[in-house]
Amino acid sequence: MLIEIPAVFSSEEAAGLRSRLEEANWRDGAGTAGHVAARAKTNLQLADADPLGLEIGAAIVERLAATPRFVAASLPVRILPPRFNLYAGGGAYGRHIDSAVFSAPGTRERVRSDLSATLFLSEPETYDGGELVAEFGMTREQVKLPAxxxxxxxxxxxxxxxxxxxxxxxxxxFWIQSLVREQVRRTMMLELDDSIQALAARDSNDPEVVRLTGLYHNLLREWAAT
Incomplete structure (x- = not known):
C-alpha cells in the first residue's frame, strides 16, 4: 500500500532545498547498499555525516512531526535521519527490498524499518523516468510525485x-519504526482515524466520535510496542 502525504513542504520550500542540494558534495551511492543491492544501484548520495544533509534532514523530521497525516499513517516511534540521493544520466535502482534493521548514525541504537519514505524534491516535469515502482503480490504501483x-x-x-x-x-x-509493526493493523488504524476525522468535521459533539476515538486509543494501546 502506497500512501501519499501531500505538501510536507510547499513547492517554493522544496525549490529552496533543492537548490542547496544541487551544489552538495555528491558521491557514488552504491557504497551505501548491501552487496546484492549495490549491483542494481546507480545513483549519487550525500554522506551520512554531510553537514548540509544533517541540517536539511533535521528540518524534514521537524516538519514531519507537525504533519498530522504523516503521524496518523506511520505512527512513528523512531525515524532514521533522512538521507539524500540524486539520479541522472540513466541512473536507477533496480528491484530490491530494504534492509530490515538500520543503525542510527553515531549511536548503538537499532531501528527496525517498518516503513520506507521518499520525499520528492524535484518537480516531475523537470525529469523523465525516476518513478518509484512498488510491488504488492500481483499488483504493481508506479508513482512520481510533485516536489x-x-x-x-x-x-x-x-x-x-x-x-x-x-x-x-x-x-x-529514510525509514520509520512504527508503534504498530503490522502493516494490516496500521492500515486499519489509519482508516479508523480517517472516519473519526470525517465525523468530527460534521459534528464534533456526535457521541459516535467519542466512542470511536476511545476504540482507536484502546486498539493502539493493545497493539503498540515502544
Whole structure:
C-alpha cells in the first residue's frame, strides 16, 4: 500500500532545498547498499555525516512531526535521519527490498524499518523516468510525485526507481519504526482515524466520535510496542 502525504513542504520550500542540494558534495551511492543491492544501484548520495544533509534532514523530521497525516499513517516511534540521493544520466535502482534493521548514525541504537519514505524534491516535469515502482503480490504501483510531497510504503515490499533519462531527480529517503509493526493493523488504524476525522468535521459533539476515538486509543494501546 502506497500512501501519499501531500505538501510536507510547499513547492517554493522544496525549490529552496533543492537548490542547496544541487551544489552538495555528491558521491557514488552504491557504497551505501548491501552487496546484492549495490549491483542494481546507480545513483549519487550525500554522506551520512554531510553537514548540509544533517541540517536539511533535521528540518524534514521537524516538519514531519507537525504533519498530522504523516503521524496518523506511520505512527512513528523512531525515524532514521533522512538521507539524500540524486539520479541522472540513466541512473536507477533496480528491484530490491530494504534492509530490515538500520543503525542510527553515531549511536548503538537499532531501528527496525517498518516503513520506507521518499520525499520528492524535484518537480516531475523537470525529469523523465525516476518513478518509484512498488510491488504488492500481483499488483504493481508506479508513482512520481510533485516536489515537497512524501510517499510512504512498506519497507518489506519489492520496489525500484526507474532510470532517469532526462534531467535530475533529487529526493530524501529514510525509514520509520512504527508503534504498530503490522502493516494490516496500521492500515486499519489509519482508516479508523480517517472516519473519526470525517465525523468530527460534521459534528464534533456526535457521541459516535467519542466512542470511536476511545476504540482507536484502546486498539493502539493493545497493539503498540515502544
Amino acid at each position: 515537497g510531497h512524501l510517499l510512504l510504503y512498506p519497507a518489506n515490499s519489492l520496489h525500484q526507481v526507474m532510470p532517469v533519462t532526462r534531467g535530475t531527480r533529487i529526493a530524501a529517503f
